Amino acid sequence: MRDFTWDPEQYSVFADRRARPFRDLVGRVRATDPKVVVDLGCGPGNMTATLAERWPGARVTGLDSSADMVASARERASAPGAPENLHFEQVDAQRWAPGPEVDVVVSNAMLQWIPDHRRLVAGWLDGLRPGAWFAVQVPGNFEAPSHATMAELSRRPEYAAVLEGVMERESVYTPQEYLETLIAAGFEADVWETTYSQPLTGEDPVYDWVRGAALRPSLQRLEEADRRDGTNLLERYVQEYKRIMRASYPTYVTPDGVRLTDYPFRRIFVVGVKNDLAPSI
Known part of the structure; x- marks a missing residue:
């Protein structure tokens, strides 16, 4: 999934706006009285804590692949x-699977880092018990200037070798594709975008x-190249991006x-409950 270093402090700069989705x-x-709640890609844990407060009777566990975020x-x-019901573990989502005891799975702005994650999601949905809830939010801003510029700069000759493949990390599906995935798994689904x-x-x-999330892989690659080769790619890239x-x-x-x-920032939301054993959404 992600092999770059996350900076919890920078990610939290816009904590309130990142929390709204x-x-x-x-x-x-x-879900009214869940016993086990999992937050996949929990980051610094500030929003996972709100889940623990909402469901004090549940064991709420935040999972993230970043050691810095988990710390x-x-x-x-x-x-x-x-x-007191809040816990965190370092786990790669691609190696995680829900046990039969899981009642709620939440994932906020994480799945875009996993290529072909629709197949992974299908496996999670299949593993969830009847009545379990699944809720995912992913960014849908890849055609906006903030993200399209990253892709354009990564193809320029001066950066292409260093940034090869870096923009292939983030990908999302259409709302219709997410809807089809939940329905195929027997979920009553609610999918929308904002x-x-x-x-x-x-x-x-x-x-x-963007340097707290989407731009992070590019910046790290450039920084490593500067240290290794004595270049000044990072500063040139940042100044051009800012301009x-x-x-x-x-x-x-x-x-x-x-x-x-x-x-403006577009987001795609996917919420579902497995079959009709829980309240209609």
Whole structure:
């Protein structure tokens, strides 16, 4: 899945805005008294904690392949006042399978990192018991300037060798394909998409947003190349990316002088409950 290093601190810079799709996703999960809840790709664990608070009678476990993310999440779980039913483990989602005791599976902005993840999801759905819930959110912004520019820059001669294959990591399916996957597994499904209009502040807010997630693999590759070969690719790439973002996304000035950059972000939501043994969604 991911072989690059995650930075929990940078990922959390826009924590509130990154949390909104998660809240909208789990708001559609109608499980009333689950005993086992799993958050796949839990990141720094801030949103996993909300699951533990919502279902205090459940064992809530956050799983992530990043050691840094899990360490940050465990630190959060050990803080005073943290839910006692909250746990974190370092697990690669591609090697995970739900046991018969799992009642709810949540995955927020993680599956796009796994090629051909529709097949993986089908296996998870098959392993879930009747009445179990499955809820997934993935970004659908790959044609937007913020993401299309990453792909375009990766093909330029000066970066192509270093960034070969890096943009092949992220991929999502259409809402219809996700719907078909759940229905084929015997789920009552609810699939929708939302574009969030996000006014961001700062000198280069779009760059600051994507460098915490989507741009991370490219930046790491470039940084490694600079250390290995004595080049200056990372700085050149970042400056060019920032320039294109400033030209691609409009900036507004509020009456009180605050500069805002409008950054729309499309998300795809998939929620389902296995057969008709749980409340209709």
